Amino acid sequence: VPESADAVLDGLDPEQREVALALHGPVCVLAGAGTGKTRAITHRIAYGVRAGILQPTSVLAVTFTNRAAGEMRGRLRQLGAAGVQARTFHSAALRQLQYFWPKAVGGELPRLVERKVQLVAEAAARCRIRLDRNELRDVTSEIEWAKVTQTVPADYPAVVAKTRRDAPRDTAEISQIYAMYEQLKRDRSVIDFEDVLLLTVAILQDRHDIADHVRRQYQHFVVDEYQDVSPLQQRLLDLWLGDRDNLCVVGDASQTIYSFTGATPEHLLNFRTRHPNATVVKLVRDYRSTPQVVHLANGLLGQARGRAAEHRLELVSQREKGPEAAYTEYGDEPAEAEGTARRIRDLIAAGVPAGEIAVLYRVNSQSEVYEQALSDAGVPYQLRGAERFFERAEVREAGVALRGAARAGGNDSLLDDAEGLPSQVRAVLSTKGWTTEPPAGSGAMRDRWESLAALVRLAEDFEQAKPGATLSDLVAELDERAAAQHAPTVQGVTLASLHSAKGLEWDAVFLVGLTEGMMPITYARTDEQIEEERRLLYVGVTRARFHLSLSWSLSRSPGSRGGRRPSRFLNGLRPGSAALGGRGTVGGGVERPAVTKRRRRGPALCRVCGKTLTDAGEMKLMRCEDCPSDMDEALYERLRDWRADQAKEIGQPAYCVF
Ligand code: ATP
Numbered sequence: 001v002p003e004s005a006d007a008v009l010d011g012l013d014p015e016q017r018e019v020a021l022a023l024h025g026p027v028c029v030l031a032g033a034g035t036g037k038t039r040a041i042t043h044r045i046a047y048g049v050r051a052g053i054l055q056p057t058s059v060l061a062v063t064f065t066n067r068a069a070g071e072m073r074g075r076l077r078q079l080g081a082a083g084v085q086a087r088t089f090h091s092a093a094l095r096q097l098q099y100f101w102p103k104a105v106g107g108e109l110p111r112l113v114e115r116k117v118q119l120v121a122e123a124a125a126r127c128r129i130r131l132d133r134n135e136l137r138d139v140t141s142e143i144e145w146a147k148v149t150q151t152v153p154a155d156y157p158a159v160v161a162k163t164r165r166d167a168p169r170d171t172a173e174i175s176q177i178y179a180m181y182e183q184l185k186r187d188r189s190v191i192d193f194e195d196v197l198l199l200t201v202a203i204l205q206d207r208h209d210i211a212d213h214v215r216r217q218y219q220h221f222v223v224d225e226y227q228d229v230s231p232l233q234q235r236l237l238d239l240w241l242g243d244r245d246n247l248c249v250v251g252d253a254s255q256t257i258y259s260f261t262g263a264t265p266e267h268l269l270n271f272r273t274r275h276p277n278a279t280v281v282k283l284v285r286d287y288r289s290t291p292q293v294v295h296l297a298n299g300l301l302g303q304a305r306g307r308a309a310e311h312r313l314e315l316v317s318q319r320e321k322g323p324e325a326a327y328t329e330y331g332d333e334p335a336e337a338e339g340t341a342r343r344i345r346d347l348i349a350a351g352v353p354a355g356e357i358a359v360l361y362r363v364n365s366q367s368e369v370y371e372q373a374l375s376d377a378g379v380p381y382q383l384r385g386a387e388r389f390f391e392r393a394e395v396r397e398a399g400v401a402l403r404g405a406a407r408a409g410g411n412d413s414l415l416d417d418a419e420g421l422p423s424q425v426r427a428v429l430s431t432k433g434w435t436t437e438p439p440a441g442s443g444a445m446r447d448r449w450e451s452l453a454a455l456v457r458l459a460e461d462f463e464q465a466k467p468g469a470t471l472s473d474l475v476a477e478l479d480e481r482a483a484a485q486h487a488p489t490v491q492g493v494t495l496a497s498l499h500s501a502k503g504l505e506w507d508a509v510f511l512v513g514l515t516e517g518m519m520p521i522t523y524a525r526t527d528e529q530i531e532e533e534r535r536l537l538y539v540g541v542t543r544a545r546f547h548l549s550l551s552w553s554l555s556r557s558p559g560s561r562g563g564r565r566p567s568r569f570l571n572g573l574r575p576g577s578a579a580l581g582g583r584g585t586v587g588g589g590v591e592r593p594a595v596t597k598r599r600r601r602g603p604a605l606c607r608v609c610g611k612t613l614t615d616a617g618e619m620k621l622m623r624c625e626d627c628p629s630d631m632d633e634a635l636y637e638r639l640r641d642w643r644a645d646q647a648k649e650i651g652q653p654a655y656c657v658f
């Protein structure tokens with residue numbers, strides 16, 4: 001912990017310091033990846049608190065992901081400013097909603113709907129519309145899109161026709177199902193994930209007394225990753241602010257990657273127009289990455305088009321030279337995964353900690369082949385950060401059971417409060433089938449047992465550290481850990497989607513699967529969508545501090561015909577490729593020869609669900625007929641990813657939401 005408020009400023013450069021010292025009025029930081037935006041705002045809050053200018057409880061810092069919020073809380077603690085709220089929009093809204101619901105509406109806040117897709121299915125059935133599984137999922141996604149963009153059922157067809165090129169065909173039917181779905185939710189007194197923001201906005205809009213209460217509580221607002229704020233989130237922010245302007249936003253228009261939730265960088269780019277008295281700071285020193293990585297990132301953005309691109313800032317690396325980026329073409333996906341795993345093993349052998357390495361891909365279904373290859377190579381890994389443990393079904397179930405038991409407290413005959421804590425946990429877990437002895441053999445049963453045993457060990461450690469702690473304390477600790485992603489597992493290589501890697505950094509980053517169809521994803525058709533894919537790759541590239549590897553494979557499996565091409569975004573960047581738009585080759589690097597190791601790896605499998613394929617048509621698509629097409633998959637993945645993350649933050653298991 002820095003000794004004084006001034007010592008908090010020591011770790012900042014002059015521009016970052018300007019941000020930290022501008023504690024009143026609107027502040028906008030426009031800057032590229034790795035320039036210390038998040039650091040500047042974290043230090044700003046810490047400085048303000050330590051200098052006695054900001055009340056910790058009157059500051060609300062909003063970040064974009066669950067993990068980012070957890071990291072910010074951790075940083076603030078380290079800087080001696082614990083107690084500041086750092087949350088996602090959803091979690092901040094949910095808390096307020098829970099608090100104000102009894103007064104605004106009466107009774108308790110309705111539960112979040114557990115099986116949303118089922119509710120949509122029921123709505124469709126009531127409208128006498130038959131949907132198969134894929135259609136059902138698409139309709140659900142459409143309803144979600146409509147809600148995040150604040151489109152009511154009646155307006156849905158017209159809005160889609162006007163604003164979207166990827167319009168679904170039966171918008172009238174979807175609108176009908178959507179209206180029925182809303183009706184069913186009201187009838188059953190449940191709300192869905194999107195309602196959390198919508199209802200908060202509605203209440204703050206209608207009830208001035210409640211809005212005033214919130215405004216008295218929070219005086220200072222800080223928003224990270226502001227380029228990805230949606231109109232609805234902006235509305236909420238405006239309601240929180242009222243007529244005040246103590247708002248500090250930081251963002252990078254070139255990292256706008258959530259436009260499918262309605263986000264646009266316009267709020268960031270128009271900030272000065274809206275707040276003419278704003279302090280605007282630009283940061284260009286890149287503290288994160290080597291000149292090689294920065295060069296590549298600049299080159300990638302050099303080809304970008306659109307409004308965001310007009311505002312890009314050339315980054316200047318502050319670091320020593322590092323290795324050149326590696327570009328590798330593989331014959332097929334398993335070979336790519338194996339090659340990646342081998343390189344990762346070499347890096348670990350050379351002293352790079354596994355936790356400092358990440359493999360990033362476009363859609364989550366790409367992870368499996370990498371999980372396999374890393375397991376084969378004996379490399380520990382964790383899926384999407386360290387959240388794997390808390391994502392496991394049995395851990396989520398156990399969490400629900402423990403929470404229930406903690407709420408029931410001493411009244412629950414199952415628990416004897418005098419028993420201080422692991423025995424209580426064992427008692428609750430025994431209702432989930434946990435036994436003190438592990439089941440024989442390995443496999444799913446054993447894995448499940450191991451997870452629950454880890455929870456008991458955690459309870460033991462917790463009690464040691466905090467004698468007299470209650471079950472409620474433990475539940476709070478578990479929530480905190482789940483939020484901060486401190487899983488009680490070994491530090492492993494991170495496997496994550498590009499979307500969820502936003503704001504994070506690793507020593508070594510492997511960007512895999514960089515083919516046309518994946519990057520940009522087939523779903524991206526319009527120019528704007530292609531540009532967003534390019535920004536997504538930019539986000540990926542700029543996650544690397546030192547080692548950066550870009551790879552792709554020419555076919556999916558050893559037997560298949562191939563025909564894949566490297567991503568168009570690599571044109572002009574990778575050595576030997578024709579430059580796009582007449583630009584020179586940038587980025588340096590070594591292109592390795594294709595690794596075309598053809599091996600048969602058993603039967604063809606569905607690339608989405610992994611089922612063995614027998615039908616020739618299915619084999620051609622590498623997808624069984626039950627699974628969605630690439631296009632659906634992409635949309636679904638993006639929404640699911642985002643939602644799963646947000647859902648965790650508000651204590652809802654992801655499966656309840658989608
Ligand atoms: P992104 O756009 O990816 O979110 P960012 O602009 O938020 O990036 P940070 O994550 O805040 O950047 O900082 C990137 C890295 O550079 C971090 O490791 C941070 O600690 C380091 N860094 C930032 N500013 C400085 C500085 N003034 N001195 C030393 N290191 C710094």
Ligand code: MG
Binds near residue numbers: 037038039224503
């Ligand atoms: Mg950041």
